[in-house]
Amino acid sequence: MSIQELTQALLKFRDERNWAQFHTLRNLIVSLNLEAAELLELTQWKSEEEMSALFNEEGTQEALRDECADVLLYLLLIADKAGIDLLEAARSKLEKNAVKYPVEKAYGSSRKYTQLED
Structure with a gap:
């Protein structure tokens, strides 16, 4: 799937739920940062050794994957809104x-x- 195809699928998902009304550029940027903070939270209080071991665990790997996806999806919405x-x-x-x-x-x-x- 290309970036354009993913963006179109995301916009369809958003529009089916009538969420575009909430997606001001400011709100999207705030949401991106909140999701990035959730990604950062996965590393809180952990050493490099703990991080290496932790991300080999299935549940943690899934959490990392989900948070990365959330960041990407908000970035796509921001780029779409800003024409980037x-x-x-x-x-x-x-x-x-x-x-x-x-x-x-x-x-x-x-x-x-x-x-x-x-």
Whole structure:
């Protein structure tokens, strides 16, 4: 399924329930952040070792999958509402990041682009 097909299925799901009335850009952005917080909650108080073991468990893997899906679905609704082509936006952002983070400066570094040495 393509992004466009998924978006169309999502819009159909939304429209069948008459939920578009609640989907202002602000509400969608708030909802995206709430879902991202639920994704983050899966990691709360856990070490890296606990995380690695935890996500091999079926129930936790399903929770991670569901929260990732919720984030994606809200992002699709936001992009639709704002008229953003997500694939083009992602491609453009990768190009911008390639300039900000050239391999020779950023390789193996977690520093922000403003802190990379010349």
